[in-house]
Amino acid sequence: MTKLFLKLTINSFLIVCATVSLQAQDFFKAHAQINPYNYSVVKEKVFDHAAVSSAHPLASMVGAAIMKDGGNAFDAAISVQLSLAVVFPGAGNIGGGGFMLSRDKNGNLTGLDFREAAPAKAHKDMYLDEKGNPSATKSRDGASASGIPGSIAGMFSVHQNAKLAFSKLIEPAIELAEYGFVITEKEAKGLNNTRAQFLKNSSAPCAFTAKSNWKAGDTLIQKDLANTLRRIQQNGLAGFYEGVTADLIVKEMQHSEGIITKEDLKNYQPKIRVPLEFDYRNHHIISFAPPSSGGILIAQMMQMIQPYDVQKMGANTVASVSLMVEAQRRAYADRAEHMGDPDFYKVPTKTLVSAKYIQDRMKDYVPGVVGKSSAIKAGQIHESEQTTHFSVIDKEGNMVSITTTLNDTYGNKTIVAGAGFLLNNEMDDFSIKAGVPNMYGAIGGEANSIQPGKRMLSSMTPTLITVNNKPYLSIGTPGGTTIPNQVYEGLVNIIDHKMTLKAAIDAPRFHHQWIPDAVAFEADFPEATVNTLKANGYSITKRGYFGRMDGVIILSNGQREAAGDKRGDDSVAGY
Ligand code: GLY
Secondary structure (H helix, E strand, O other), rough: OOHHHHHHHHHHHHHHHHOOOOOOHHHHHHHHHHHOOOOOOEEEEEEOOOOOEHHHHHHHHHHHHHHOOOOOOOHHHHHHHHHHHHHHOOOOOOOOOOEEEEEEOOOOOOEEEEEOOOOOOOOOOEEEEOOOOOOOOOOOOOOOOOOOOHHHHHHHHHHOOOOOOOOHHHHHHHHHHHHHHEOOOHHHHHHHHHHHHHHHHHHOOOOOOOOOOOOOOOOOOOOHHHHHHHHHHHHHOOOHHHHHHHHHHHHHHHHHOOOOOOHHHOOOOOOOHHHHEEEEOOEEEOOOOOOOOOHHHHHHHHHHHOOOEEEEEEEEOHHHHHHHHHHHHHHHHHHHHHHHOOOOOOOHHHHOOOOOHHHHHHEEEEEEEOHHHHHHHOOOOOOOOOOOOOOOEEEOOOOEEEEEOOOOOOOOOEOOOOOOEEEEOHHOOOOOOOOOOOOOOOOOHHHHHOOOOOOOOOOOOEEEEOOOOOOEEEEEEEHHHHHHHHHHHHHHHHHHHOOOHHHHHHHHOOEOOOOOOOEEEEEEOOHHHHHHHHHHHEEEEEEEOOOOOOOEEEEOOOEEEEEEOOOOOOEEOOO
């Protein structure tokens, strides 16, 4: 009955939308196989040539169509990122930032950092009151929480490797915003649950607040966002970082003590970072360097467990989980002390991932003995969790892995009035005061203190794998500080436990981050393992799903298998 009602609702919207969309919809007219008002989720599929896996079916389908039209993985990535900003507003974004890791068909690696940066007026104590106490909200809610957005500058940098015109790549996103698309149940819930905060934090109502009872099958139209995207289409970078859009961002700042200026916007630059590479059981793993902590963490944790026969221990057993948690404990202790923006703080990356250091860190590890975080200090040297990840591999073997974020779900819940997009609350990823936990419970110190122009430490871990110097896997996930652990567990599932990509992605997860000294398990984690670990002395917490991992893998016959996480609306497409 409910299903039928939903179907009727969708159909009536189809009629409404058909009337609305009598004007030009160039992209969707030319690609009639993609229907923004009637689509379904595809969790796993094998394609002959090219594939995309992302948080939303429409974004994945757009990416696949772009590649079929002659674009490569970089073209597809731009269209996916911009479409996600429309169809997945909780994390897809133009008001946030991210990291792209790529390996082109010739084997060239690129780490592109389009992470948000602290505004020029930012300072170390900006979220502390006169008594030095941290504000509970200013680094998370409203314009005061925003770093300078990097996503649009990032996409123009990605375009250097693309084949098609940027104006073509942004067109699907414009049409999705202008003519609307049917929302999923998860999105409807998200918009309803956040409505009060949108209204409180923003200077004006917006498309998201047009209704208070969104439901699956409703059409979301975002005219202001469409206009912003058109300005970018027509004026390039200046369509976002200067002119009308910049004026609207700066105006929105005044509503809730934001400090981003026109100069901040004009001066924003993406940066190239040398990717972090290491080997694990005949797989060459490539991941993101600081200001992400992710690459270092997975390099440390995987090298810490490499001497052990993890396959023999089995997936999700007491033996394998204990070993993996003790590696997490040591690596995350280093995160809190030693990691930050390398342009502002000398991150000892080489040492942290060196064989000698890793060996020393595991010297006091005794299998079966429960570690204590109070006894583990950092080594002597030195995204609610929303973010989104997507992976693309094209027919030529170009691999792209992008993780992008507003930080929390729907960022700082502030929509730039007249421009229709959400701003990030990435400033909370800085350590606002030494030892004070951020929204993920992560602590930090000097390495990750606030300074003008500095990038806040991230956990985003876009990752690629080659085998015998051939492209193999593109993978990543959202989830704040749980991200590196999810990637670590996903890779161990694939490499040690020989799981399929989909099984590895859907497998139940655990998370330990040194402090708090507890291991969090997803609700469907094998009960027997959790109970024994508890009896052995581990402090255990149960929590809902974390992360939404998406990936594409190349099969031995050259086909591309794409898989989307069971935990969300994640969906794959290709050809
Ligand atoms: N805002 C989530 C991250 O960058 O780790």
